[in-house]
Amino acid sequence: MESLTLRSPESRTKQGRGDVAAQARGKIGPEANRLQAQDRVVHDWYRFVLSFPPHLVRDYVRKFEIGPGACVLDPFCGTGTTLVECRKLGLNCTGIEANPIAHFASHVKLDWQVGPGTLRSRAESVAEAVLAQLDADGVPDSCDPLFDRKPHVVRLMMLNLRESQLLLENSISPRPAHKALRLREELSTQFGKRLQDHARLALAKTLVFSASNLRFGPEVGVGKPKEDASVVRPWLDNMRSMADDLRVLRDNPRTSTAVHAADSREVGGLFPAESFDAVITSPPYPNEKDYSRTTRLESVFLGFVRSKEDLRALKRTLIRSNTRGVYKADSDDSHVAEHSEIQRIAAEIEGRRIELGKTSGFERLYARVTMLYFGGMSRHLADLRPLLRPGALLAYVVGDQASYLQIMIRTGQLLASIADSLGYEVVGLELFRSRFATATGEMLREEVVVLRWPGYKKKGARRNREHVGDSKLKS
Numbered sequence: 001m002e003s004l005t006l007r008s009p010e011s012r013t014k015q016g017r018g019d020v021a022a023q024a025r026g027k028i029g030p031e032a033n034r035l036q037a038q039d040r041v042v043h044d045w046y047r048f049v050l051s052f053p054p055h056l057v058r059d060y061v062r063k064f065e066i067g068p069g070a071c072v073l074d075p076f077c078g079t080g081t082t083l084v085e086c087r088k089l090g091l092n093c094t095g096i097e098a099n100p101i102a103h104f105a106s107h108v109k110l111d112w113q114v115g116p117g118t119l120r121s122r123a124e125s126v127a128e129a130v131l132a133q134l135d136a137d138g139v140p141d142s143c144d145p146l147f148d149r150k151p152h153v154v155r156l157m158m159l160n161l162r163e164s165q166l167l168l169e170n171s172i173s174p175r176p177a178h179k180a181l182r183l184r185e186e187l188s189t190q191f192g193k194r195l196q197d198h199a200r201l202a203l204a205k206t207l208v209f210s211a212s213n214l215r216f217g218p219e220v221g222v223g224k225p226k227e228d229a230s231v232v233r234p235w236l237d238n239m240r241s242m243a244d245d246l247r248v249l250r251d252n253p254r255t256s257t258a259v260h261a262a263d264s265r266e267v268g269g270l271f272p273a274e275s276f277d278a279v280i281t282s283p284p285y286p287n288e289k290d291y292s293r294t295t296r297l298e299s300v301f302l303g304f305v306r307s308k309e310d311l312r313a314l315k316r317t318l319i320r321s322n323t324r325g326v327y328k329a330d331s332d333d334s335h336v337a338e339h340s341e342i343q344r345i346a347a348e349i350e351g352r353r354i355e356l357g358k359t360s361g362f363e364r365l366y367a368r369v370t371m372l373y374f375g376g377m378s379r380h381l382a383d384l385r386p387l388l389r390p391g392a393l394l395a396y397v398v399g400d401q402a403s404y405l406q407i408m409i410r411t412g413q414l415l416a417s418i419a420d421s422l423g424y425e426v427v428g429l430e431l432f433r434s435r436f437a438t439a440t441g442e443m444l445r446e447e448v449v450v451l452r453w454p455g456y457k458k459k460g461a462r463r464n465r466e467h468v469g470d471s472k473l474k475s
């Protein structure tokens with residue numbers, strides 16, 4: 001194996017560990033997770049802003065010496081970066097994702113058996129029909145004021161009230177929304193199920209990146225509302241580049257791929273024992289990011305979330321990484337009740353809150369969500385163990401955070417410590433990139449926690465052990 005060096009606990013906790021190697025690879029800085037031009041194929045069909053990049057997956061496939069026949073798991077697969085990259089490399093892979101739109105995206109991005117010619121020609125005729133319909137409505141797709149006429153339609157098409165109330169306010173203006181709904185209507189009648197999935201994914205991308213008023217910085221927000229935007233033309237461009245990608249990929253060897261809509265804290269019964277040789281993943285971090293909010297517009301337009309109840313049910317399946325998704329009955333915190341470092345951080349956050357006189361409902365939850373996050377990750381790591389072949393290597397990409405009243409949370413170190421308590425071997429913490437947090441004056445590290453599952457022989461790795469305490473790695 002190339003450069004997986006076992007480091008002492010002391011060296012792992014020092015600032016600067018792994019930096020030299022990472023700098024030598026030229027991977028530190030914001031450009032480290034940007035999608036490179038040569039990686040656009042499939043990855044670009046629809047992806048989260050700042051998803052981890054395909055080159056990181058390649059790096060760990062190579063380091064872990066994962067070869068044909070092996071199966072890679074991504075238990076938080078999001079929009080499928082690990083899965084798509086593994087498939088491109090001819091490897092078997094399985095994903096788990098709890099957010100339905102992300103699960104859908106991963107599923108479609110692994111379906112390369114669709115005929116590129118049919119996809120393209122069907123898309124062109126649908127686009128033609130919708131363009132004509134929009135002209136007739138008086139809402140031309142071109143948004144060219146010269147050709148703009150008074151709408152002939154009695155009123156613009158809209159989502160129903162229950163659905164529009166789920167959207168971030170002003171996240172899409174009425175005219176682009178009308179165009180997207182016309183296109184959606186046409187897709188449901190003009191495409192068979194297989195092609196329809198690809199067409200709907202292209203619509204998801206169009207909604208976010210062309211039609212909406214959304215801004216990502218990296219958190220989702222709403223920018224200055226634009227009165228109008230093209231929808232059909234960018235959608236057709238997305239469909240054409242999908243068809244081009246499918247043509248390129250047609251001769252790739254088939255591999256075994258699957259994506260499961262499930263909660264990664266409860267994976268025990270989902271797969272046979274010892275199914276996986278490696279894990280490459282980027283789980284959520286305790287950073288207030290709400291994945292159900294980031295993906296709200298396309299989730300609602302594509303019908304994955306239709307009501308507040310749907311939204312609540314979706315949030316309940318996610319690792320608690322933000323205060324908007326905490327529920328009274330949550331109990332994942334009990335899994336880290338004996339972890340003194342996590343308890344210390346939670347107490348410090350709560351102490352700072354009281355000291356600063358912060359009393360909002362969200363602020364009162366900062367300490368609790370931190371414990372719930374690590375408790376949830378602990379449940380996941382515990383449940384995963386029987387599914388791993390002895391000797392399996394795991395890479396978890398996580399970032400340090402200081403989102404809660406500027407109290408530092410060294411996410412990678414804490415996860416490594418939890419994993420150690422559960423019987424995993426901690427191979428190392430490798431720097432992926434870092435950024436300076438002006439508020440705290442400290443470097444926030446995004447790093448890869450590299451673990452090895454030795455099998456159940458190791459003392460302390462009992463099957464039912466789920467409540468973790470401190471390990472030798474605690475900082």
Ligand SMILES: C[S@@+](CC[C@H](N)C(=O)[O-])C[C@H]1O[C@@H](n2cnc3c(N)ncnc32)[C@H](O)[C@@H]1O
Pocket residue numbers: 047048051052075076077078079080081082096097098099102262263264265281282283284291317318319
């Ligand atoms: C950092 S993102 C992963 C991004 C991914 N690497 C990609 O290529 O898009 C984390 C993902 O974990 C998902 N997630 C959160 N909690 C989950 C859970 N309990 N089970 C499964 N997926 C979960 C989120 O919905 C989100 O898509």
